[in-house]
Amino acid sequence: DTGVSQDPRHKITKRGQNVTFRCDPISEHNRLYWYRQTLGQGPEFLTYFQNEAQLEKSRLLSNRFSAERPKGSFSTLEIQRTEQGDSAMYLCASSLRLAGGQETQYFGPGTRLLVL
């Protein structure tokens, strides 16, 4: 049983460049979440998908951030025109929502972004 995977694990880019991260969830999971974690803080929610539908995106940090989940499988998170403040760990989690609302999110290893 494979867990959540993320690619790349590390990304160094120059300010102003676009970056895209990929997340592959646990295969039977129908929900996928993106979080951002900065140094010394807990993860902060960005957006989530149920199957291919993006049901909450108001917490994306700016309009430079966008996410997709075509066909309800893997997801991508894109940051356009990166800024130094975007440097952080980007975490993906997936879950299977059960009847009664019970749900546990399982996290991937994260993509660590450094913007120079």
Next chain:
Amino acid sequence: AQKVTQAQTEISVVEKEDVTLDCVYETRDTTYYLFWYKQPPSGELVFLIRRNSFDEQNEISGRYSWNFQKSTSSFNFTITASQVVDSAVYFCALSEAASGYSTLTFGKGTMLLVSP
């Protein structure tokens, strides 16, 4: 708004000592879920436990135990006979059922250092 407070930023113990990590939460919902995750230096968040708001029974899993008290809005985590491999950052998190999806609100984490 929901909030999770982990007042202990860093705890240092010597191997075989018992250690308790504190977690205090705030929510207006009557139905909610509490979680603990472990984040070792590799960065991946590892799920430890989920507890729903209607289940106040304490839980024990090997050297780990959790004490949930609704009266004090606390969900504390105890490691008995700590080991060097327990060194990590531990996060407490809360999700509310009313929102329809399970955004996790994390505390800032407690870094546990276990020395030999």
